[in-house]
Amino acid sequence: MTYSASALVIDDHPMVARGIANFLLSHCGFDQARPVSNVSEFWDALDTAAPPSLAVVDFWLPEGASLSLLVELKLRCPSTRLLVISADDNAAVLDKVGIAGADGFLHKQESPDVFGRAVAALLQGDSWFQSGTQFAGREFPNKELPVTALELGLTARQGQVLAMMLKGLPNKRIALNLSLSEQTVKEHVTGILERLGARNRIEVITKLRGRKLEGS
Template sequence: MSSYALILDDHPLVARGAAEFLRARFPGLEVVVASRAAEFAPLVAERGAPAIALIDFWLADGASLELVAQVRTMCPGTALAVISGDDDPAVADRVRQAGAHGFIHKQAPPEVFAQAVEALLGGLAWFMPPPAQHGQPARSRDMPVTPAELGLSVRQGEVLALVLQGLPNKRIALQFDLSESTVKEHMSAILQRLGARTRVEAITQLRGRRLVLPAAPAD
């Protein structure tokens, strides 16, 4: 099984362009392109762990943070970098926290991209800030966050999700078949965890983040 580079991006033109660039810059490195997170495990089973994996942060099924964790578990020796066009520094921070070895901005010049790949293949980390936007606000999709990452229980996360939709305590209580006093207790705990005094403060704090609830168990 030969060493290879894996590019995982659901934009075919971007993926093919990056692949052709790597083949030209690193002629001894085979480059494999995939478009879905579900293709990763079968590829590893067939070909072994890649020398380097370059993964788009936003895939068709959402952010790739879970895939980052999967790569680290299945291929601990693989250099792992996440690529994104987001300008929000929080994206690079989340990527680093998830265990990636690097973050490459899609607006980076080709030479910088090559330097990043070379450094990562050499066992180094590569985290570059997004390009300066000359006063323009950062552009990013809502960052996914789970109740556990906020220090909340699953039920508190479910309550918070409805609060973010603007539902009052009475409707939340009806939704979950709870007493209104129980919902108030959940709300008090949520506000305490978030360090907020009111619902408005809690909602404001979560701007730019998308609450992701765990999947319900199958019947």
């Protein structure tokens, strides 16, 4: 279980990032754990080293950058496991995080023990969404909270296409609705899949579980 594991930890409070990084080194068998405290530092770190096995991301980054960061990260380092931490126990947060491609979610005030188990689970390829219930779990009443296309790092057009994908429309129908060629729709779909880190439209649909997008 203690392979060679590297981590990148981002939290806008440097001490927190540092603390987590140290914990990973001393208690989780990581041989590398770099703490950063802002987004550009984060990308720098990514560019100057091999993709880490784990990224720990604070949800409340300035300007709400975390969601797009998650998406972007999943895109650039598909193999990196994503653990999101937040001081906030809002179900909506957890929900959005799941959509954006995180592999796990934890409250900051969680005990080190739990933290360690979550990390272990992620490294093994499992998910960890607080209390072990996959974010599809029933205690999150799925309030149809709208997710904006922008939050997911999508273009406006991709957002329109995604909205129809979620209704279950096939490419041909979407093309008709938007007066496009089927091929163009396919390209938008490909873009969406890439962004959301899904392998096909079914994964997208099950991830977003019948949620609605901004512009209806």
